[in-house]
Amino acid sequence: MSETILATHNLMKSFGALRATDDVSIDLRAGEIHALIGPNGAGKSTLIAQISGGLRPDAGRVMLMGRDVTQDGTATRARAGLGRTFQISALAMEDSVLENVLLGALGAEGRPWRFWSRATGDEDLRARAMVALERVGLAGDHDKRTSELSHGQRRQLEVAVALTLRPRAFLMDEPMAGLGAGGSKRLTGFLDGLRDEAPILLVEHDMDAVFALADRISVLASGRVIASGTVAEIRADRAVRTAYLGEEA
Amino acid sequence: MIPERLVTLAVLAGLAGVALWALAVDQPFTITLATRAAILALAAVGLNIALGIGGLVSLGHAVFFGLGGYAMGILAYHAQTYTTLDLGPFSIAGSKSMPLIWLVAVVASALAALLIGLLSLRTSGVYFIMITLAFGQMFYYFAISWSTYGGEDGLSVYVRNGFPGLNTLDPIQFFGLCFVLLCGALLVFARLRDAPFGLALNAARQVPARVETVGLSPLRLKLVAFVISGAITGLAGALFADLNRFVSPTMFSWQLSGELIVLIVIGGVGRLMGPVIGACLFVLLEHWLGALTAFWHIWLGVILLGIVLFARGGIVGMLTGKAGPHV
Numbered sequence: 001m002s003e004t005i006l007a008t009h010n011l012m013k014s015f016g017a018l019r020a021t022d023d024v025s026i027d028l029r030a031g032e033i034h035a036l037i038g039p040n041g042a043g044k045s046t047l048i049a050q051i052s053g054g055l056r057p058d059a060g061r062v063m064l065m066g067r068d069v070t071q072d073g074t075a076t077r078a079r080a081g082l083g084r085t086f087q088i089s090a091l092a093m094e095d096s097v098l099e100n101v102l103l104g105a106l107g108a109e110g111r112p113w114r115f116w117s118r119a120t121g122d123e124d125l126r127a128r129a130m131v132a133l134e135r136v137g138l139a140g141d142h143d144k145r146t147s148e149l150s151h152g153q154r155r156q157l158e159v160a161v162a163l164t165l166r167p168r169a170f171l172m173d174e175p176m177a178g179l180g181a182g183g184s185k186r187l188t189g190f191l192d193g194l195r196d197e198a199p200i201l202l203v204e205h206d207m208d209a210v211f212a213l214a215d216r217i218s219v220l221a222s223g224r225v226i227a228s229g230t231v232a233e234i235r236a237d238r239a240v241r242t243a244y245l246g247e248e249a
Numbered sequence: 250m251i252p253e254r255l256v257t258l259a260v261l262a263g264l265a266g267v268a269l270w271a272l273a274v275d276q277p278f279t280i281t282l283a284t285r286a287a288i289l290a291l292a293a294v295g296l297n298i299a300l301g302i303g304g305l306v307s308l309g310h311a312v313f314f315g316l317g318g319y320a321m322g323i324l325a326y327h328a329q330t331y332t333t334l335d336l337g338p339f340s341i342a343g344s345k346s347m348p349l350i351w352l353v354a355v356v357a358s359a360l361a362a363l364l365i366g367l368l369s370l371r372t373s374g375v376y377f378i379m380i381t382l383a384f385g386q387m388f389y390y391f392a393i394s395w396s397t398y399g400g401e402d403g404l405s406v407y408v409r410n411g412f413p414g415l416n417t418l419d420p421i422q423f424f425g426l427c428f429v430l431l432c433g434a435l436l437v438f439a440r441l442r443d444a445p446f447g448l449a450l451n452a453a454r455q456v457p458a459r460v461e462t463v464g465l466s467p468l469r470l471k472l473v474a475f476v477i478s479g480a481i482t483g484l485a486g487a488l489f490a491d492l493n494r495f496v497s498p499t500m501f502s503w504q505l506s507g508e509l510i511v512l513i514v515i516g517g518v519g520r521l522m523g524p525v526i527g528a529c530l531f532v533l534l535e536h537w538l539g540a541l542t543a544f545w546h547i548w549l550g551v552i553l554l555g556i557v558l559f560a561r562g563g564i565v566g567m568l569t570g571k572a573g574p575h576v
Contacts, residue, residue: 091456092455092456114446115446
């Protein structure tokens with residue numbers, strides 16, 4: 001079996017009486033795309049927040065590259081190799097496309113404490129940023145103000161920023177959200193190739209994309225993992241069909 | 250629309266030109282006004298780093314302005330009374346040397362900014378505004394009750410402090426000194442804004458969550474910005490005290506903190522020349538309208554209202570027409 005890059009062990013998180021995360025153990029292995037699906041309110045966002053570092057679990061552990069990162073903040077986990085994209089694009093809208101990607105390159109190098117040299121004039125940073133933009137097909141738009149980008153381009157830029165980090169694992173929160181059929185298909189093709197670089201924990205509503213991409217799928221409902229397995233297994237699972245896919249079994 | 254570079258050159262040339270013209274026609278008071286504008290601009294350039302790039306609405310920047318002022322006042326007071334300043338085991342002589350006073354002002358302000366920043370940057374939004382305001386009020390009332398250095402009455406310095414090779418009592422020479430420091434601060438602002446630090450800080454203002462997910466700490470970025478910002482405003486405070494040859498608790502007042510914000514908003518938040526244009530306009534209105542009515546702030550309010558409603562980029566935004574920060 002290939003190496004486990006990212007894992008949660010028995011994560012628990014409650015908000016008052018609501019168990020948002022209930023004993024969740026999932027793992028992400030090298031070379032795979034592991035999709036996390038579930039109806040609205042299943043606790044996907046809460047789980048993502050605990051994995052990325054924005055929220056501390058009440059109990060359980062988060063392991064990254066075999067290291068316990070449960071008590072680490074978001075920035076520390078990012079430096080340890082976790083590359084995250086957001087469901088709603090979190091980009092500096094006033095800045096240029098290039099500057100957004102430069103920020104990623106800057107974070108990856110861990111050298112923001114330079115006060116006198118031009119960020120856009122640093123050849124290393126710039127090269128790293130342009131490579132990421134080329135890969136998602138935004139190199140031609142690098143001078144544009146980010147707020148001028150279309151929704152689909154912003155999704156691509158989200159991925160580009162994560163790419164500059166050269167992470168060991170990707171955590172992608174609905175990268176297809178709001179994309180048209182064409183855009184969704186293009187991004188699916190791109191993510192398909194990305195898994196060899198670093199595995200992807202993919203939270204996604206677009207079932208076509210999930211079934212096309214995922215090596216494994218875990219289904220979350222009411223904070224619990226109710227099923228986990230290959231695409232074929234999940235398609236066949238009665239509990240999943242009733243609970244989530246909305247089909248009469 | 251006018252290129253931003255041209256606006257920068259025109260404003261700086263205009264400010265220096267007014268002072269030189271006043272020298273030619275022998276109007277020393279006009280030179281003093283230009284000096285006042287340059288110093289207020291310097292203070293606001295400092296605030297613009299925290300406010301404009303970092304998005305930190307500090308209603309306590311008068312703390313640094315006042316600390317700079319009192320650094321000058323205290324050192325000069327001990328020099329002119331031939332007494333020493335006793336700090337526990339240390340006994341320090343006063344000083345009338347501007348470079349030394351500036352150094353003390355900058356270091357004191359930077360340290361204060363570090364402490365205030367550490368405590369206040371854990372909050373954001375209206376809480377950050379309130380906590381910085383609270384620090385400002387603490388310093389204000391401390392200065393009022395500190396009778397050693399004049400308390401409420403403030404502290405007069407009889408002769409302006411000296412700078413090697415210059416006669417600082419000559420208005421145009423003192424203006425030149427302030428103007429050069431202003432240009433230096435503008436250079437720092439411009440370089441810092443375009444540097445990796447500025448890029449990260451600017452992003453931390455817009456999307457702190459993103460900055461964290463690339464492995465950087467928004468808190469640290471903002472703290473460093475706050476310290477640099479406070480240090481520059483502190484330097485302005487020392488100059489302001491030297492301009493008036495007088496220090497008083499009003500340098501710590503929250504109205505001053507508010508005025509610094511107002512003049513940045515009028516000039517253009519996060520814009521290089523925003524604070525300079527705002528400061529010049531402020532001093533002009535204060536002088537012209539202030540001669541007509543004690544309620545001249547009303548007209549400042551009207552201008553502010555117009556800018557906020559119709560020109561979010563401030564006057565610089567109107568002139569350059571380019572989308573910039575905070576728009």
